[in-house]
Amino acid sequence: MRFDWQWDFAWEILPRLLAATLNTLLAAGIGYAIAVVLGLVLALAQRTPWKPLTFIVREAVEFIRSTPLVLQIFFVFYVGPQFGIRLSPWTAGMIAIGLHYSAYLSEVYRAGIEAVPKGQWEACRALNMSTRDTYLRIVIPQALPPSVAGMGNYLVGIFKDTPMLSVIGVADVIFLAISLPAAGLVRLFEGFVRRKMGM
Amino acid sequence: MDHGDYPLELPEGDRPMVRFMNVTKRYGSLTVLDNLCLDVAEGEMVTVIGPSGSGKTTVLRMLMTLETINGGIIYVDGKPLTHMERNGRLVPADERHLRKMRSSIGMCFQHFNLFPHMTALQNCMEGPVQVLGLPKAEARARSEELLEMVGMIEKKDQHPSRLSGGQQQRVAIARALAMRPKVMLFDEVTSALDPEVIGEVTNVIRRLVGEHNLTMLMVTHQMGFARDISDRVCFFYRGKIEEQGPPDQLFGNPQRERTQQFLSAVKEAD
Helix, strand or coil, X not given: CXXXXXXXXXXXXXXXXXXXXXXXXHHHHHHHHHHHHHHHHHHHHCCCCCHHHHHHHHHHHHHHHCCCHHHHHHHHHHHHHHHCCCCCHHHHHHHHHHHHHHHHHHHHHHHHHHXXXXXXXXXXXXXXXXXXXXXXXXXXXXXXXXXXHHHHHHHHHHHHHHHHXXXXXXXXXXXXXXXXXXXXHHHHHHHHHHHHHCC | CCHHHCCCCCCXXXXXXXXXXXXXXXXXXXXXXXXXXEEECCCXXXXXXXXXXXXXXXXXXXXXXXXCCXXXXXXXXXXXXXXXXXXXXXXXXXXXXXXXXXXXXEEECCCCCCCCCCCHHHHHHHXXXXXXXXXXXXXXXXXXXXXXXXXXXXXXXXXXXXXXXHHHHHHHHHHHHCCCCCEEEEECCCCCCCHHHHHHHHHHHHHHHHHCCCEEEEECCCHHHHHHHCCEEEEEECCEEEEEECHHHHHHCCCCHHHHHHHHHHHHHC
C-alpha cells in the first residue's frame, strides 16, 4: 500500500479542520443543552397524575429510544417540508439530536428521581410543601448527583453522534476530513479498500 | 352511610380536635381499619399501641393525608379533612383543600426523613420560609428557638449525616414544630433508635406535653413511656380499637383478653 504523508498538506487543511471542529462542538453543545432541559420535562411529565399524558410521553420516549438517530435526523429534515415545516439543516439537526438525547436523559433523570426515598416525599407532605417546591427544593437536588455519571456518558455519546448530521449537510470535523479532495485520509481509506478487495 | 350524609362542619360544643367517623381503609382485599371511630380532644395526648399490622400507623398516615381513606370521614378542628364542601354536599377533598387543612397537622417519622442536603437549621427553616412565607430572619429565630428547646442548637449547622439517630429525630421534631401545628403525630419515633438515645427523644416529647397545649397522637412500642405521658391509651387489634382508657387502667387492669395477652407478651420481651 502506498502511503505518502504530506506535511504541507496537513498544515494547509488544519484551519478548515479547526473550523469544522467548532461546528462539532457547537452541534454537540446545543444538542446537549436542549436534551438536558427537555429530558427533565419528559421525566417529570411521566410523573403527573394525569394518566393519558404519562402514557403518551412514556410511549414517545420508548419510540425515540428504539429508532436510529440517523433516521430521526432524516425524518425531521426531509419529511418536515411535506407538512409545511421547512427547517435549515442546522435547526433540523439540533431538534433531532436534542430530542433523541432528551429521551435518553429523561431515563437517567427518572432513575435518579425514583432513587429518592419515599420518606422524603412524605416529609414534604407533612411540611405541607407544594408539588413545585417538593421537586425543585427537595427531590431534584437529591436526584441530580447520582444522575451526573449517566449524563456524562450521554455527553460523550452526543459528540460521537454529531457526524450523523452530515446526512443533511451539517459539516462537522469528520465529514470535512473524509471529504477533502486529495486528503491523506481519503488516500488511506482508498488503499484500505483496494487491499480488502484484492485489487 | 354515603359521605354526602356527614355534617359539613361539626356543631359548636361537639368539636374535638380530631374526629375519625366510621373510617375504613383497605389495601386490596385486606381491611386495615374497619369502621374506626376515635375522638381526640384539644390538648389531649393519645397513644396508640398494638401488635404490628393492627393498623395503628395507618391511623396517623391517614390523618397526615399520606393515605386516602376508603370510607367514612375525618374531621380536624371541626372541619372535614378528607372531604370538602361543594354545592352544599361533601365530596372527596382535592389537593387545594388538603393543603389548606394539612397546615394544622405536623408529623415525625420512624426514620426521621430529614432533608440530607440541608443543615439542621435549614431543615427547620424550609417549611416556615417556603410554605408559610415567613421572612428569613423570623424563620431563623423561630427555628433556633426550637433547636434550643430540643437541645440541638450547637449542631444547627451540621448536615443530618453527621448526626446520630437521636439527634436527627430531635431536629425532626423541631422541624415539625416550626410549622406551628395544632396536632402533632409521632409515628414510632423511637423504634429506629439505639436504646441509649431513646431517652433524649422521649424527654423532648415529655416537655411538649408539659409546656404546650398541643394535641398529640402517638404510636409507640415504649409501654413505660406511653403509661407516663398519655392521657388515654388505645389498644388496636385487627383494624379496630379493642380497648381504650386512661393509662393506669389499661396497663394496670386491662379488661379484654387480647389486651392482656399483648401486654404480657410485651412485658416478657422486656
